[in-house]
Amino acid sequence: MTIVYSLFFLIFSFLLTYIFLFLFRVVLIKTGLIYIVKKKWRSIEDCFHVYQFFKVPEFNESTQRNQLYHKVLVYLNSLTSIEDSDFTNLFTGKKSNEIVLHLDQNQIIEDDFLGARIFWINEKETLVLKIRKADKRRVLRPYLQHIDTVSDELDEKKWELKLYVNVVDNHDGRKGRWRSVPFTHPSTFDTLAMESDLKNKVKSDLHSFAKAKQYYHRLGRVWKRSYLLYGPSGTGKSSFIAAMANFLSYDVYDIDLSKVSDDSDLKFLLLQSTTKSLIVIEDLDRYLSEKSTAVSLSGILSFMDGILTSSCGEERVMVFTMNGKDHVDPAILRPGRIDVHLHFPLCNFTAFKTLANSYLGLKDHKLFPQVEEIFQNGASLSPAEISELMISNRNSPSRALKTVINALQTDGDGRGALHIGRRSVEEIGEPSGAFCTEGVNAVKEFKKLYGLLRVKSSRKSQSFDLIGRQNEG
Ligand SMILES: Nc1ncnc2c1ncn2[C@@H]1O[C@H](COP(=O)(O)OP(=O)(O)OP(=O)(O)O)[C@@H](O)[C@H]1O
Numbered sequence: 001m002t003i004v005y006s007l008f009f010l011i012f013s014f015l016l017t018y019i020f021l022f023l024f025r026v027v028l029i030k031t032g033l034i035y036i037v038k039k040k041w042r043s044i045e046d047c048f049h050v051y052q053f054f055k056v057p058e059f060n061e062s063t064q065r066n067q068l069y070h071k072v073l074v075y076l077n078s079l080t081s082i083e084d085s086d087f088t089n090l091f092t093g094k095k096s097n098e099i100v101l102h103l104d105q106n107q108i109i110e111d112d113f114l115g116a117r118i119f120w121i122n123e124k125e126t127l128v129l130k131i132r133k134a135d136k137r138r139v140l141r142p143y144l145q146h147i148d149t150v151s152d153e154l155d156e157k158k159w160e161l162k163l164y165v166n167v168v169d170n171h172d173g174r175k176g177r178w179r180s181v182p183f184t185h186p187s188t189f190d191t192l193a194m195e196s197d198l199k200n201k202v203k204s205d206l207h208s209f210a211k212a213k214q215y216y217h218r219l220g221r222v223w224k225r226s227y228l229l230y231g232p233s234g235t236g237k238s239s240f241i242a243a244m245a246n247f248l249s250y251d252v253y254d255i256d257l258s259k260v261s262d263d264s265d266l267k268f269l270l271l272q273s274t275t276k277s278l279i280v281i282e283d284l285d286r287y288l289s290e291k292s293t294a295v296s297l298s299g300i301l302s303f304m305d306g307i308l309t310s311s312c313g314e315e316r317v318m319v320f321t322m323n324g325k326d327h328v329d330p331a332i333l334r335p336g337r338i339d340v341h342l343h344f345p346l347c348n349f350t351a352f353k354t355l356a357n358s359y360l361g362l363k364d365h366k367l368f369p370q371v372e373e374i375f376q377n378g379a380s381l382s383p384a385e386i387s388e389l390m391i392s393n394r395n396s397p398s399r400a401l402k403t404v405i406n407a408l409q410t411d412g413d414g415r416g417a418l419h420i421g422r423r424s425v426e427e428i429g430e431p432s433g434a435f436c437t438e439g440v441n442a443v444k445e446f447k448k449l450y451g452l453l454r455v456k457s458s459r460k461s462q463s464f465d466l467i468g469r470q471n472e473g
């Protein structure tokens with residue numbers, strides 16, 4: 001009887017302990033106390049292990065950006081364990097309903113690799129890797145290799161591009177001269193009114209450049225490609241840069257030369273840029289002619305040569321914009337400094353039709369022949385001016401077209417009625433209808449003679465052409 005009784009007691013106490021443990025676990029999980037228990041347990045465990053620490057600083061001793069820092073950060077932000085850190089930053093992603101997580105400062109994030117537990121601590125401008133000494137030899141190298149591969153894959157489909165702008169020297173000295181904001185410019189090659197042939201040429205040029213690492217390396221050349229975009233205001237140069245960045249999934253570093261204090265400052269800005277980026281200087285001709293920058297011509301030339309970038313394995317596309325290149329020192333334009341020259345002319349009828357299709361949804365319209373004739377007569381506005389008129393009249397396509405016609409006839413803002421008749425055009429030469437033609441320019445010369453020209457016209461017509469000078473990557 002006592003045996004039965006004690007057996008019953010044993011089973012009962014087992015059951016009770018089980019129920020207690022079960023309830024205790026439920027309480028721990030429900031209240032979140034489980035995380036405190038885990039933390040405490042980990043610190044007890046830590047007492048029985050020896051750890052080694054590796055620092056990955058954002059900048060090296062010469063304040064050059066450490067590419068490994070960027071890679072590790074990209075990798076860490078992709079880990080699911082980021083959700084378990086106490087503080088995490090939430091951002092909207094590329095798509096409007098997408099939310100991405102970003103590691104906050106002073107947070108510890110855990111990772112498992114080949115059965116080893118690895119910790120990362122996000123300190124100010126440094127990421128610290130903590131690994132057990134016992135695991136180090138076996139795991140560290142393959143782990144770093146793994147980070148490199150994963151971050152490269154993630155970089156290919158970047159969740160967010162960044163626009164970096166240089167700020168005036170601050171109290172940090174030369175460190176962190178760049179400030180970044182998410183780059184969300186929606187422009188793509190599809191949305192730009194340009195000859196599709198030219199767009200395809202640019203796309204394949206960029207594509208083959210991005211794949212030409214070994215080629216550049218073999219030649220012992222810096223892996224960079226430079227574009228010059230030149231043409232009047234409002235012809236789509238900045239939109240084109242955005243389209244390039246979106247196409248390549250590259251961050252944009254937009255250098256404001258007025259905020260650069262001297263040549264060496266410009267060098268530092270380049271050194272602090274990351275690989276796979278577009279380095280942009282807009283309105284270079286203006287800075288050079290007005291001398292509104294403290295940077296010298298030789299400073300700009302050595303910047304364009306890109307010899308300062310840390311290794312040949314880092315790809316960069318440089319883009320310079322100008323209103324015209326006629327008065328620019330030929331040293332700037334020489335092959336090797338500028339690989340591809342792209343001319344952005346004022347609107348012609350072909351470009352107009354693309355804009356009408358995009359902005360008004362019009363493939364054809366009874367007013368098109370009239371518009372075509374006006375273009376043939378040499379009138380032109382920038383795509384920016386035409387698109388603005390279309391946007392503000394988008395509810396009535398006919399009204400939009402009439403407004404555009406009116407603007408073209410008054411040369412945009414009525415500063416001189418432009419009614420060049422067919423005869424006078426024929427005297428000068430019929431425009432060919434290409435994007436930028438000798439004919440159109442001849443008409444512009446005619447208009448200029450009579451003081452009617454209102455935009456800074458590119459005098460030499462070079463058609464909307466891609467001139468790959470060299471380095472066909
Ligand atoms: N080729 C084009 N196709 C479609 N839209 C265009 C085109 N060119 C200009 N636009 C529109 O006009 C506006 C101004 O263009 P953008 O800023 O790219 O011109 P820009 O050449 O950089 O001018 P600026 O020399 O004054 O900086 C943009 O909103 C853009 O959408």
Ligand SMILES: [Mg+2]
Nearest residue numbers: 237238239282
């Ligand atoms: Mg611009």
